[in-house]
Amino acid sequence: xxxxxxxxxxxxxxxxxxxxKVEALKGIDLAVEQGEFVAIVGPSGSGKSTLMNLVGCLDxxxxxxxxxxxxxxxxxxxxxxxxxxxxxxxxxxQGFNLLPQIxxxxxxxxxxxxxxxxxxxxxxxxxxxxxxxxxxxxxDHKPTELSGGQMQRVAIARALAMRPDVILADEPTGNLxxxxxxxxxxxxxxxxxxxxxxxxxxxxxxxxxRAGRVVEIRDxxxxxxxxAVA
Amino acid sequence: xxxxxxxxxQLFLRSARLQKKRATLTIAALAWGTVTILLLLAFGExxxxxxxxxxxxxxxxxxxxxxxETTRPxxxxxxxxxxxxxxxxVDYARDRMxxxxxxxxxxxxxxxxxxxxxxxxxxxxxxTIANYGNARKHFPKxxxxxxxxxxEDEKRRVxxxxxxxxRDLFGEEEPVGKTLSINxxxxxxxxxxxxxxxxxxxxxxxxTHAVIPQSTFKAVLGNDRVNxxxxxxxKSADMDGALVHLSQVLGPRLGFDPEDTHAFGVWxxxxxxxxxxxxxxGLEMFxxxxxxxxxxxxxxxxxxxxxxxxxxxxxxxxxKMALGARSAWITGPFVLEGMVYTFxxxxxxxxxxxxxxxxxxxxxxxxxxxLEFLGHPTLSWPIGLATIAILGVCGLAxxxxxxxxxxxxxxxxxxxxx
Numbered sequence: 001x002x003x004x005x006x007x008x009x010x011x012x013x014x015x016x017x018x019x020x021k022v023e024a025l026k027g028i029d030l031a032v033e034q035g036e037f038v039a040i041v042g043p044s045g046s047g048k049s050t051l052m053n054l055v056g057c058l059d060x061x062x063x064x065x066x067x068x069x070x071x072x073x074x075x076x077x078x079x080x081x082x083x084x085x086x087x088x089x090x091x092x093x094q095g096f097n098l099l100p101q102i103x104x105x106x107x108x109x110x111x112x113x114x115x116x117x118x119x120x121x122x123x124x125x126x127x128x129x130x131x132x133x134x135x136x137x138x139x140d141h142k143p144t145e146l147s148g149g150q151m152q153r154v155a156i157a158r159a160l161a162m163r164p165d166v167i168l169a170d171e172p173t174g175n176l177x178x179x180x181x182x183x184x185x186x187x188x189x190x191x192x193x194x195x196x197x198x199x200x201x202x203x204x205x206x207x208x209x210r211a212g213r214v215v216e217i218r219d220x221x222x223x224x225x226x227x228a229v230a
Numbered sequence: 231x232x233x234x235x236x237x238x239x240q241l242f243l244r245s246a247r248l249q250k251k252r253a254t255l256t257i258a259a260l261a262w263g264t265v266t267i268l269l270l271l272a273f274g275e276x277x278x279x280x281x282x283x284x285x286x287x288x289x290x291x292x293x294x295x296x297x298x299e300t301t302r303p304x305x306x307x308x309x310x311x312x313x314x315x316x317x318x319x320v321d322y323a324r325d326r327m328x329x330x331x332x333x334x335x336x337x338x339x340x341x342x343x344x345x346x347x348x349x350x351x352x353x354x355x356x357x358t359i360a361n362y363g364n365a366r367k368h369f370p371k372x373x374x375x376x377x378x379x380x381x382e383d384e385k386r387r388v389x390x391x392x393x394x395x396x397r398d399l400f401g402e403e404e405p406v407g408k409t410l411s412i413n414x415x416x417x418x419x420x421x422x423x424x425x426x427x428x429x430x431x432x433x434x435x436x437x438t439h440a441v442i443p444q445s446t447f448k449a450v451l452g453n454d455r456v457n458x459x460x461x462x463x464x465k466s467a468d469m470d471g472a473l474v475h476l477s478q479v480l481g482p483r484l485g486f487d488p489e490d491t492h493a494f495g496v497w498x499x500x501x502x503x504x505x506x507x508x509x510x511x512g513l514e515m516f517x518x519x520x521x522x523x524x525x526x527x528x529x530x531x532x533x534x535x536x537x538x539x540x541x542x543x544x545x546x547x548x549x550k551m552a553l554g555a556r557s558a559w560i561t562g563p564f565v566l567e568g569m570v571y572t573f574x575x576x577x578x579x580x581x582x583x584x585x586x587x588x589x590x591x592x593x594x595x596x597x598x599x600x601l602e603f604l605g606h607p608t609l610s611w612p613i614g615l616a617t618i619a620i621l622g623v624c625g626l627a628x629x630x631x632x633x634x635x636x637x638x639x640x641x642x643x644x645x646x647x648x
Binding site: 058059082093111114 | 233240241244545550556558640645
């Protein structure tokens, strides 16, 4: 337990839309150890995205305790959560969510800018990361000038920028063709082997199979948690 | 704090670089608004100054008193008695009313023959004293002078001409030093009045009369009946007191009850000054409101654009939040953007207005009736400060509301949907 990066206890999330209260998560206990590769699967509306938002500190739980890297973030303010996201979480989205008007370099640089990293170090780090994802020659390209697979690699470089405790990916291959999807899956596996902690939400059973552990969610509860099955 | 400022600045510069066209249009809208308000206020101010100077071309803080008839019995005198002041009575009042800036009697001879060479005109001749010159703004053209006390003491036959009368008599010739005749007596011209635009008079415009010493008037025209008594107070607030005091001084001497308001017909120019000040302030406020509304429309335009920017960039803001941007780093650039646009728009607007107003300042007013009435548009500090205040409000509003909206964005919901 001591090395758990993510430690969730009896997490509940209720959306109050005024008339109707929707309970999206009904008591989640989830612990993710350092270096784990966890796939979260489940049908639409099962609460995956809500769980992802809570894990990524984009939202706070209605009830329960959440320790991220040992810090209790359940009661953090917006700005404290922003700092936590900056330092501890790297996001990879299905739609890439790169800023379209700025170059790949500047996109990867953003979290470093928010993290207060000095300009020279920022440049070194961005160059290193883009080389790592194989885009050293595309640094000055804008996202619109890149293919889907390349955009997702820029997004992964951006997620890695602040050396986060955990990389959270939401359907990272959902918008990619099979071959690019395969590349990205390969990149995730590589990162895992290098020691990163990965939490991936996916419908893609190919990607889920690569994970060491699969957590299945239905109706706001974890219904299965175990080794990936072939 | 330092980190926040430098981050906000960097983020602002990064986003500003991407939208030069929008920035240019926004700044142009604000510059336009600024030019509108500044020019309207400048025209208002110019009009005010011009009208005030026209109105006060006769002199300011004056009271003009026409002798009338009593309406109350006084020390055995029945009502209906004519008040007939003489020159000595005005001298008597002068000695007893040191609070006055000046007091003098005016003797008037209407339709008097003035001739120079073969030319003869009928004009108004005023007999008065040296103090009249400054108080009634009879400033001589270079090379001439107004009456002085020696002219009075020595009964000199000298005359100061209104500029139009001088032109009628002398044409293009220089009148000073020449001799003309008034009622067939020779008089030397000592000065010609500088041209002035005058909108109020008693008796007639200053430009069309001739002024000679009182003592000479009496000797040559054989008349010492005082037509009007005029005095000037040092400041407008003294006027009411001075009018009461004058009645108290002259009443017993001329035989009227100091309380009798009909002993003199009074024109108190201070009241007129106050009235026109009010009208002019009203006019300026009207201009100011129109200008302010125009400028506010510019400000609303900025806010609207910024609002659209926030909406358009909702996802981008969500991404930045996900990457760890604090609220202030999101809202700061918007606030800064609003303020920078407003500042630049205001700056350009002010520069354009200054150029226009300075340019109009070179236009000659003389000889053009419309411009002589309008005056030169004038920028003043109060106008500048009012404009800055309105611009400041616009800038803050243009930044604040969109920023508040940006800060309220929920990153989780913006990132979820594709």
